Amino acid sequence: MSADSPVVVLLTADDVPPPSDLSTVERLADVRRATAASLADALPGADVLLVWDIFSGALADGWHAADSLRWVHVAAAGVDKLLFDDLRASEVVVTNAHGVFDEPIAEYVLACVLANDKQLHRTEEFRRRGEWVHRETLRVRGRRVLVVGTGGIGRAIARMLTAVGLDVRGAGRTPRDDDPDFGTVVSSADLAAHLQDVDHLVMVAPLTDATRGMLGVRELAALPDGAHVINVGRGPLIDQPALTAEIAAGRLTAHLDVLVDEPLPADDPLWTLPGAHISPHMSGDVIGWRDALSTQFLEKLRDYVAGRTPGPAVDKQRGYVPGTVR
Amino acid sequence: MSADSPVVVLLTADDVPPPSDLSTVERLADVRRATAASLADALPGADVLLVWDIFSGALADGWHAADSLRWVHVAAAGVDKLLFDDLRASEVVVTNAHGVFDEPIAEYVLACVLANDKQLHRTEEFRRRGEWVHRETLRVRGRRVLVVGTGGIGRAIARMLTAVGLDVRGAGRTPRDDDPDFGTVVSSADLAAHLQDVDHLVMVAPLTDATRGMLGVRELAALPDGAHVINVGRGPLIDQPALTAEIAAGRLTAHLDVLVDEPLPADDPLWTLPGAHISPHMSGDVIGWRDALSTQFLEKLRDYVAGRTPGPAVDKQRGYVPGTVR
Structure with missing residues (x-):
């Protein structure tokens, strides 16, 4: 040495x-x-x-x-x-x-989107009960997605869902109409105004003072009946009791890979609510x-x-690596 | 009138x-x-x-x-x-x-591919038991797929899986290396010779005298450990008892939307085998x-x-609409 x-x-x-x-x-x-x-x-x-x-x-x-x-x-x-x-x-x-988790998490989000729209979990429930129950499911093409978080992972999600035919927008700090991955990016500061036509809401924003609880009672209420929430960001982005209530009411469904407390406490109703699909913070953890x-x-x-500054650096005030468009 | x-x-x-x-x-x-x-x-x-x-x-x-x-x-x-x-x-x-079912079934097949590689069903099993068990799952990009059946549905499957990054080939009557959707098409008459490097085997051939039982004991044995069989074609394409034995041995997994007898009889072991995921002939039945x-x-x-012959006509000898490349 x-x-x-x-x-x-x-x-x-x-x-x-x-x-x-x-x-x-x-x-x-x-x-x-x-x-x-x-x-x-x-x-x-x-x-x-x-x-x-x-x-x-x-x-x-x-x-x-x-x-x-x-x-x-x-x-x-x-x-x-x-x-x-x-x-x-x-x-x-x-x-x-x-960058390491971008594409693995995008694949995971696509899996959740398809599991929801093709009713894979309900099909497995019927299978476990030995019941042959034909149902009609959704075309995925044209379904409307809002990805909250426009960093590298959000962008990989947008590219992958777009490739399969979904209609994807982003929500971030800076609204724009010419984003290379999202096309339209709406303002995440004004999230509730952009949720009424969302089929799949993907939460992948960094957790900061600005994003904590950003999906709250008001935003959840703005989602249409039957909307599907996917959280691969951080648990505290969402008002978890409020989301739990919406799922319990049968109004929303969710795939939640991150929770406010991890592991999710044994007595949490999310473990057993139909429409809530919990996974143990593994969306990006591929072999x-x-x-x-x-x-x-x-x-x-x-x-x-070699004397170079390692990068890209996290903006420590914002809490993430800013401006990463590819 | x-x-x-x-x-x-x-x-x-x-x-x-x-x-x-x-x-x-x-x-x-x-x-x-x-x-x-x-x-x-x-x-x-x-x-x-x-x-x-x-x-x-x-x-x-x-x-x-x-x-x-x-x-x-x-x-x-x-x-x-x-x-x-x-x-x-x-x-x-x-x-x-x-044409009507091409893209709906392609979406369904992609759902099954992702459910398998991201272990969604196992995650739901752990969730039902209230267990938080982190696992590593597979990157989907680069996984190797063989689509048996090169008609319109098989082509839509190939395009969709390719768009997500999988490595797709086809198996059909006429081998070729310049297919617009598959690139390489291998001979389905010689199926066992083309299975040793297959991660996902998608069965979507028409059921004819030439294809009945085409995935038999010998072909199943040629698949590598851990391979995943998806059947969205017809049940009798597969030697169902032989596939059942491979799944029971833990060597293969399967998503089976079609079965030899439909509904699947109540006492069939496929209902309860871990690794077998039965659905009731619904893959193309979108709303x-x-x-x-x-x-x-x-x-x-x-x-x-108007005096025109409706088409495209089924080739009644072959049992399907031939030569439909788009």
């Missing part, structure tokens, strides 16, 4: 497998492993923090010990668990798993996902060691 | 709603309604038979009374229930619901499907009344 090697703290947890590229990382850097409990001891003198235990919020507690930290990489798309005021105010660069995350960090570390 | 109006026999059943365009048909033709029991009484003097009760095989029994029949239209994609030797040998033109079938017949009847 040369004297110039950066010190990288690997924040992990006992139940998380190590990065597959760890031995290569160790040739480039002086790696210290830490868990949430030992992070403050590992941070002094560290240049880089790799948040590999992506649900950890330990950096806020250990921040006082981060005396030479220059870069934090979190191996997740969402940085909401990581950010806090002192980090935002600092010069520390934050990067995330930008090989951890390897892809490891490789992505290694590539950024090579940039860092 | 003018003297030149053709006589159209509408073969229907008590539980089948009438064609939505019936009043328009009645302005163009002298319509006689019949069921299987009364068909022989209705046929003498009839020019046209509309087989609206698509599971009826009554024409074979009533054929002796078809003294002036020129055209039979069956409101279904498959004509296997209709054809018999005397009809094949006759001059009577047979048409079918060519409005009967209206689309009615409109299609009306358009062909207008051709007939």
Whole structure:
């Protein structure tokens, strides 16, 4: 290890497998492993923090010990668990798993759209009861989708649903009519005004102060009867009790891969409500996902060691990587 | 009704709603309604038979009374229930619901592909048990599909799966490497030789003497472990006991929308085998499907009344509409 090697703290947890590229990382850097409990001891003198235990919020507690930290990489798309005021105010660069989950999550969202419109879950219910009950289902072509969140994942969703024939728009900070992936982007600040003709509402916005609870009582009420909500963003984007009430009333259906509390508590009515389809925060986790995350960090570390700033950087005020149109 | 109006026999059943365009048909033709029991009484003097009760095989029994029949239209994609030797040998033109089901069934097949690769049914099983069990699922992009049947429905399936990133080939009568929808078409006569690298096998061939049982013990054994069989064609394309054994062994999974006997008998093991997903012959039956079938017949009847031969005609020897590349 040369004297110039950066010190990288690997924040992990006992139940998380190590990065597959760890031995290569160790040739480039002086790696210290830490868990949430030992992070403050590992941070002094560290240049880089790799948040590999992506649900950890330990950096806020250990921040006082981060005396030479220059870069934090979190191996997740969402940085909401990581950010806090002192980090935002600092010069520390934050990067995330930008791009890794785009297409896997788009495929998952398409699966949920088709499962809803072709009634796959009802068909399985009838099958379990041994009942042969013919039903008519929906054409997917022409169904109207609003994707809330116009980052890389939202864009991959738009491209995939458009390829199958759905009629897709986006909702984001900046309304426009010439978006390359969405065509029309409506204002997410005015969401309730854009929901009355939505068949599938896909929530994939980053969780920030501006988006927390953005799908609330008023917005849910604006959705037409029979609309289908898909959440692959973060649980707190949605007023979960309000959505639960709409599903219980039979007015809406939902596929929810993220929830306000994860795991979903055992007594939550969403487990058993017809029309609510819970999955355990797995929409982007395709076989090989951890390897892809490891490789992505290694590539950024090579940039860092070569004196380049790793990117694209998270806008720490906004809480996401801005302006990512491809 | 003018003297030149053709006589159209509408073969229907008590539980089948009438064609939505019936009043328009009645302005163009002298319509006689019949069921299987009364068909022989209705046929003498009839020019046209509309087989609206698509599971009826009554024409074979009533054929002796078809003294002036020129055209039979069956409101279904498959004509296997209709054809018999005397009809094949006759001059009577047979048409079918060519095109109506192409895209609806393609959407359904895509739903089954995604449900399999994203483990939606397993996720629902865990949900029903109240278990939060994270799993890794498959990227759909690059998964290898063989579509057995290169008619209109198979082509629509190929286009849709290709649009989502799957790697699709076809299997048909005439092998080729330059097919506009499939790229490569392998010989269905030699099916077992083309199955060892198939992730999703989609059965959508017409049921004929050449295709009955085409997916048998030998072909099923040639599929790799974990392969997924989708049948949206006809049940007897597959050796159903052999497939059942492969599913029971945990080696294959399947979405079966058509079965050898429909409804599937109550004591059939396919109802309860993990890995077998039965649906009641509904893959193409989107809301409005009967209206689309009615409109299609009306358009062909207008051709007939104008002195044109309705088409495209079923090749009665082969049992399907041949050569339909678009």
